[in-house]
Amino acid sequence: xxxxxxxxxxxxxxxxxxxxxxxxxxxxxxxxxxxxxxxxxxxxxxxxxxxxxxxxxxxxxxxxxxxxxxxxxxxxxxxxxxxxxxxxxxxxxxxxxxxxxxxxxxxxxxxxxxxxxxxxxxxxxxxxxxxxxxxxxxxxxxxxxxxxxxxxxxxxxxxxxxxxxxxxxxxxxxxxxxxxxxxxxxxxxxxxxxxxxxxxxxxxxxxxxxxxxxxxxxxxxxxxxxxxxxxxxxxxxxxxxxxxxxxxxxxxxxxxx
Numbered sequence: 080x081x082x083x084x085x086x087x088x089x090x091x092x093x094x095x096x097x098x099x100x101x102x103x104x105x106x107x108x109x110x111x112x113x114x115x116x117x118x119x120x121x122x123x124x125x126x127x128x129x130x131x132x133x134x135x136x137x138x139x140x141x142x143x144x145x146x147x148x149x150x151x152x153x154x155x156x157x158x159x160x161x162x163x164x165x166x167x168x169x170x171x172x173x174x175x176x177x178x179x180x181x182x183x184x185x186x187x188x189x190x191x192x193x194x195x196x197x198x199x200x201x202x203x204x205x206x207x208x209x210x211x212x213x214x215x216x217x218x219x220x221x222x223x224x225x226x227x228x229x230x231x232x233x234x235x236x237x238x239x240x241x242x243x244x245x246x247x248x249x250x251x252x253x254x255x256x257x258x259x260x261x262x263x264x265x266x267x268x269x270x271x272x273x274x275x276x277x278x279x280x281x282x283x284x285x286x287x288x289x290x291x292x293x294x295x296x297x298x299x300x301x302x303x304x305x306x307x308x309x310x311x312x313x314x315x316x317x318x319x320x321x322x323x324x325x326x327x328x329x330x331x332x333x334x335x336x
Contacts, residue, residue: 081110081111081112081113082109082110082111082112082113082317082320082321083111083112083113083115083336084106084111084113084114084115084305084306084307084309084315084320084336085113085115085117085161085163085187085189085230085231085304085306085336086115086117086165086189086233086268086270086306086307086308086309087102087106087114087115087116087117087118087307087308087309087315088116088117088118088119088165088308088309088310089102089116089118089135089143091118091134091135091136091139091143092118092119092133092134092135092310093132093133093134093135094133094310095118095309095310095311096310096311096312097311097312099116099146099147099150100150101312102114102116102309102312102315103150103154103158103160104312105312105313105315106158106315107154107157107158109315109316109317109320110317111158111315111317112158112159113158113159113160113161114158114159114160114161114315115160115161115162115163115186115187116143116147116160116161116162116163117163117164117165117187117188117189117233118134118135118143118164118165119133119134119135119164119165119191120134120135120140120164120165120166120167120176120188121134121135121136121137121139121140122134122137122167122169122172122175122198123137123172123175124137124198124199125137127199129198129199131198133198140179140183141183143162144162144183144184144185147160147162148162161186161187162183162184162185162186163185163186163187163188163189163230164180164185164188164189165188165189165190165191165233166188166189166190166191166223166229167190167191167192167193167194167198168190168192168219168220168222168223169194169197169198170222170223171197173226173228176188176228177228180228187230188228188229188230189229189230189231189232189233189268189306190220190223190224190229190231190232190233191233191234191237192204192216192219192220192223192232192233192237192238193205193237195207195212195215195216195219196215196219202215204216204237204238204240205237205238205240205241206240206241207238207240207241207242208241208242208243208284210248212238213238213248213249213251213252214252216238216252217252217255217256217259220232220235220256220259221259224259224263224265229265230265230266231265231266231267231268231302231304232256232260232265232266232267232268233268233270233306233308234268234270234272234273234287234306234308235256235260235267235268235292236253236270236273236285236287236288236289236292236293237270237273237287238252239284239285239286239287239289239292240273240282240283240284240285240286240287241282241283241284241285242284242285243284243285244285245285245289245291245292249285249291249292250291250295253291253292253295253296254295257295257296257298257299257301258299260296260299260301260302261299261301264302265302266301266302266303266304266335267296267301267302267303267304268303268304268305268306269288269293269303269304269305269306269323269327269332269334270287270288270306270308271288271305271306271307271308271319271320271323272306272307272308272309272310272314273286273287273288273308274288274323275314293332296332297330297331297332300333301333302333302335303327303332303333303334303335304334304335304336305320305323305324305327305334305336307320324336
């Protein structure tokens with residue numbers, strides 16, 4: 080099986096660099112057999128007078144799909160280009176999302192739980208430092224997984240980004256997430272972007288990947304998907320990707336990509 084990464088962004092999310100083609104060319108040159116794009120989904124915020132600065136606009140979705148379809152056809156037989164979206168657990172928008180998935184033939188969705196309740200008014204989970212945020216994070220994750228819409232859970236340990244220490248509340252949230260993944264047979268993502276963020280000083284707490292979380296996950300023998308979460312073509316590295324996959328497999332994790 081070749082190298083497979085399902086977590087790649089584009090400049091449409093407003094915090095990534097590089098063209099769609101540069102990501103594909105880089106992945107191909109690094110020996111990946113599949114590159115899945117899962118840029119931050121738009122939501123129909125315009126109807127509510129809100130403009131997001133961390134995701135594509137609703138009117139950019141058609142161009143996103145069209146661009147990637149063109150690259151998929153160009154690389155057919157050499158590398159598989161898949162078209163996905165990274166989505167929050169916002170139940171109020173799930174009917175809209177289902178319609179867009181059907182309309183554009185989106186290949187898969189990954190659950191990236193970033194905000195409590197909604198982006199317009201809610202807490203950013205990357206800034207969470209209190210136990211009530213942990214329980215809200217898990218509840219939203221449960222509601223999203225129950226829809227059956229999601230391929231896997233991206234960076235489940237994202238909520239620990241600024242937590243100063245792994246306490247009993249962190250352990251409970253971790254076990255609740257692992258129970259959820261186990262009972263629904265849904266993979267968890269070991270997100271490599273957090274390694275870069277830690278090195279670059281963007282993480283002030285436990286961060287992610289969070290070692291205590293993954294020690295608990297190991298007890299459950301869950302399916303694990305390694306994701307680059309690339310926001311820059313230069314972050315698509317065969318050596319880096321393979322080293323992290325090998326480390327996880329050597330520790331006994333069930334890595335499936």
